[in-house]
Amino acid sequence: MTRQPRITFIGAGSTVFMKNIIGDILQRPALSAATIALMDVNPERLAESEIVAGKLARTLGADARIETHSNQRKALEGADFVVVAFQIGGYEPCTVTDFEVPKKYGLRQTIADTLGVGGIMRGLRTVPHLWKICEDMLEVCPEAILLQYVNPMAINTWAIAEKYPAIKQVGLCHSVQGTAFELARDLDIPLDEIRYRAAGINHMAFYLKFEHRQKDGSYRDLYPDLIRGYREGRFPKPSHWNPRCPNKVRYEMLTRLGYFVTESSEHFAEYTPYFIKDGRPDLIEKFGIPLDEYPKRCVEQIERWKGQAAAFKEAKTIEVAESREYASSIMNSVWTGEPSVIYGNLRNNGCITSLPENCAAEVPCLVDSSGIQPTYIGALPPQLTALIRTNINVQELTVQALVTENREHLYHAAMMDPHTAAELDLDQIWSLVDDLLAAHRDWIPEWARVTKKVAAA
Numbered sequence: 098m099t100r101q102p103r104i105t106f107i108g109a110g111s112t113v114f115m116k117n118i119i120g121d122i123l124q125r126p127a128l129s130a131a132t133i134a135l136m137d138v139n140p141e142r143l144a145e146s147e148i149v150a151g152k153l154a155r156t157l158g159a160d161a162r163i164e165t166h167s168n169q170r171k172a173l174e175g176a177d178f179v180v181v182a183f184q185i186g187g188y189e190p191c192t193v194t195d196f197e198v199p200k201k202y203g204l205r206q207t208i209a210d211t212l213g214v215g216g217i218m219r220g221l222r223t224v225p226h227l228w229k230i231c232e233d234m235l236e237v238c239p240e241a242i243l244l245q246y247v248n249p250m251a252i253n254t255w256a257i258a259e260k261y262p263a264i265k266q267v268g269l270c271h272s273v274q275g276t277a278f279e280l281a282r283d284l285d286i287p288l289d290e291i292r293y294r295a296a297g298i299n300h301m302a303f304y305l306k307f308e309h310r311q312k313d314g315s316y317r318d319l320y321p322d323l324i325r326g327y328r329e330g331r332f333p334k335p336s337h338w339n340p341r342c343p344n345k346v347r348y349e350m351l352t353r354l355g356y357f358v359t360e361s362s363e364h365f366a367e368y369t370p371y372f373i374k375d376g377r378p379d380l381i382e383k384f385g386i387p388l389d390e391y392p393k394r395c396v397e398q399i400e401r402w403k404g405q406a407a408a409f410k411e412a413k414t415i416e417v418a419e420s421r422e423y424a425s426s427i428m429n430s431v432w433t434g435e436p437s438v439i440y441g442n443l444r445n446n447g448c449i450t451s452l453p454e455n456c457a458a459e460v461p462c463l464v465d466s467s468g469i470q471p472t473y474i475g476a477l478p479p480q481l482t483a484l485i486r487t488n489i490n491v492q493e494l495t496v497q498a499l500v501t502e503n504r505e506h507l508y509h510a511a512m513m514d515p516h517t518a519a520e521l522d523l524d525q526i527w528s529l530v531d532d533l534l535a536a537h538r539d540w541i542p543e544w545a546r547v548t549k550k551v552a553a554a
Contacts, residue, residue, distance in 0.1 A: 102131045105176040108183030109135035110142030112406040116149050120417040121425035127433045129159040136172035149409045156414040176238040178428050182246040185222040186540045188395040194536045202529050204520050207363045208391045210248040211300050212491055213514050218533050220252035220495050222540045231261040244424050250299040254457035255496045258444040267469050268442030272360045274421050283332045296474040299442050300360035301488055302459045303481050343385035354480050363390050370519035427464050434466035443471050451476040456489050487515050502544040
């Protein structure tokens with residue numbers, strides 16, 4: 098009898114995301130009889146996910162076996178693939194803290210889950226838990242591939258590669274394929290007629306090529322069309338998913354850099370020092386920057402996901418559509434040898450020669466039975482390299498703090514953050530980090546804790 102894959106999902110209480118990933122997996126013939134081990138620390142949400150996963154399997158006629166676990170190591174035993182999707186500290190209290198404490202210093206944010214003081218704190222909360230998964234994997238499934246869907250993606254991927262280089266891992270995001278869809282929509286061109294190549298770091302990769310296939314088989318550069326459409330006021334088109342996020346920041350940066358970034362304008366506004374400035378409400382209005390976007394989004398998503406999870410729980414069958422996530426494609430290619438191409442985050446190792454060897458780079462990867470193989474890019478255009486390095490500085494110092502357990506590097510990381518440094522002086526930055534470490538005391542490693550009282554509003 099042919100052995101079937103074992104797929105472990107850590108953080109399976111994220112029922113809607115779990116449903117998308119498992120739905121993709123069970124639509125693949127080679128994976129449809131897999132054992133799906135769901136693990137979460139919340140028994141109620143885990144039970145909901147078990148019901149939804151079972152209904153998915155029945156809807157698709159898949160012969161999958163569904164298990165649930167509260168013990169992480171038990172769930173990981175014998176796994177071939179490990180999917181991780183969790184948020185340490187949740188929306189409340191930790192995300193709220195990451196927004197409200199900086200506000201007392203006049204530091205406003207949009208998403209705060211990748212870079213900046215919010216991203217630093219999220220990395221500090223998250224990496225130790227990812228490391229514990231790696232420790233368990235080395236004990237009970239050392240050959241498994243870790244598919245990590247957790248922010249801050251670059252910090253997490255870098256920290257795993259630094260401390261557990263033997264772990265086969267990839268950080269996965271939907272920004273490259275998602276932005277390609279958005280640009281195709283702006284241009285009124287079918288996505289399957291567009292060819293692109295992107296590289297950089299997670300949330301700050303750029304399309305080095307973005308081209309339209311012509312009837313004669315040749316390709317035409319689409320950047321002139323995008324720049325002209327923006328300058329004429331035709332692009333970006335109104336957001337089809339969030340009217341608060343008009344996407345103007347990225348188009349503006351396209352006109353300045355010559356390349357389009359793959360993550361959203363609401364993210365990119367806080368990765369740079371140009372758009373969110375004290376005393377400049379005109380910039381916020383001109384570029385439609387949605388301050389405090391992530392807390393608003395969290396509240397909306399929590400309510401929407403509760404409703405969806407409840408509906409899935411009650412439904413006899415569950416409608417399944419293919420998502421844009423790469424997880425099932427990776428598993429299918431590794432398991433069957435059928436090749437695919439994905440965009441993944443891995444240790445750079447010279448793929449992008451203008452970035453540090455040890456940083457986490459996002460590049461196109463070939464996937465087959467040999468695993469995930471990143472492709473060589475070479476040097477990025479110098480203006481892109483320079484901008485990306487400003488973000489890498491923050492990531493590197495945060496990883497160094499975690500690896501060496503040196504709290505000073507957390508302050509250094511905040512000093513180097515482009516947005517934080519543009520808004521606060523050194524005393525403010527030091528005090529803000531103290532306040533955040535004190536507020537997050539129960540969620541961070543002991544070496545990082547401080548006892549300073551959080552600043553009054």
